[in-house]
Amino acid sequence: MLAPLTHPRAHDALFDHLMSCATGLPNDRFVARLFVGRAFGEGILPGDLGLGNVRFAELMWQHFPRLKWNPEMDVGKRPELQIEFDDLLAFLADEADPQVISSADIARIIAVACMGANHLWQDLGLPSRQTLSQMITLNLPALARANDHDMKWKKFFYRELCQREGNYVCASPSCSVCNDYAKCFGPEE
Numbered sequence: 088m089l090a091p092l093t094h095p096r097a098h099d100a101l102f103d104h105l106m107s108c109a110t111g112l113p114n115d116r117f118v119a120r121l122f123v124g125r126a127f128g129e130g131i132l133p134g135d136l137g138l139g140n141v142r143f144a145e146l147m148w149q150h151f152p153r154l155k156w157n158p159e160m161d162v163g164k165r166p167e168l169q170i171e172f173d174d175l176l177a178f179l180a181d182e183a184d185p186q187v188i189s190s191a192d193i194a195r196i197i198a199v200a201c202m203g204a205n206h207l208w209q210d211l212g213l214p215s216r217q218t219l220s221q222m223i224t225l226n227l228p229a230l231a232r233a234n235d236h237d238m239k240w241k242k243f244f245y246r247e248l249c250q251r252e253g254n255y256v257c258a259s260p261s262c263s264v265c266n267d268y269a270k271c272f273g274p275e276e
Contacts, residue, residue, distance in 0.1 A: 098127060108153040114189045117222040118150045121196060124212020130200065131210045137199030138192055146192050169202055171248075178248045182227045190226040197223075197244075207241040216240075 102123045109115035124130050135143035147154065176198040183190035196211070203210030208219035219240060224231040234243045 098123060101126060105151055105154065108151040110150055110152060112150060112188050113225055114187065114193065114222075115150045117193065117218075117225070118146060118189065120213055120218060120222075121211060122147070124214075127212070129209075130212025131203040131205075132196065132200060132212060136192075136196050138195060142192065146189060149189065171245075172198065172202065175201055175244065175248055178251065179227065179230075179244065182230050184226060184228055187226055193222065193226040197227075201241055201244060206239065210241075 102119050105119040105122060106116065109119070121132070121136055125132050125134060125136065136146075138146060176195060179194040179198050180191055183194040197207070200207060200210040206216065208214075208216045211219065213219050213222070220231070223240065230244070230247065233247065234240070238246070
């Protein structure tokens with residue numbers, strides 16, 4: 088497996104190179120950001136972004152067909168999938184916008200990253216929560232609209248999943264009076 092890149096300007100250079108090979112699809116920049124984050128060892132995603140080698144190669148070809156590369160077969164350490172992974176994946180996949188190319192792949196990548204211990208944007212290797220929010224707005228638009236109080240994304244997904252299954256895990260009937268309010272809505276720096 089290749090060592091993560093470390094040069095300070097290499098991050099932008101790799102992103103710019105990927106975008107110069109992009110097809111012009113709305114998800115090009117998000118797939119590029121995920122790939123760059125992984126190349127720099129940021130986040131918890133394995134080398135294939137959790138998609139498997141074949142689907143990952145298809146995703147890269149779909150978004151960057153002019154890119155010359157050899158896919159890495161050693162994808163590195165995979166995050167431990169928790170017991171709720173299949174339910175979370177099904178939930179996010181159901182919310183993926185079928186009109187947006189690669190939205191199902193993005194839903195799977197997000198589900199894999201939800202297995203991490205940090206903020207979701209960090210576990211995805213994205214540069215900011217804003218980038219994550221833009222990616223969710225494009226690929227999971229109904230969930231983006233439902234998060235109208237800007238709850239932290241991972242907590243929001245789990246809350247929505249639990250509520251849809253009839254499980255209510257909130258400590259209070261209203262978020263505004265909950266003792267854990269700062270954990271769900273506070274800054275993510």
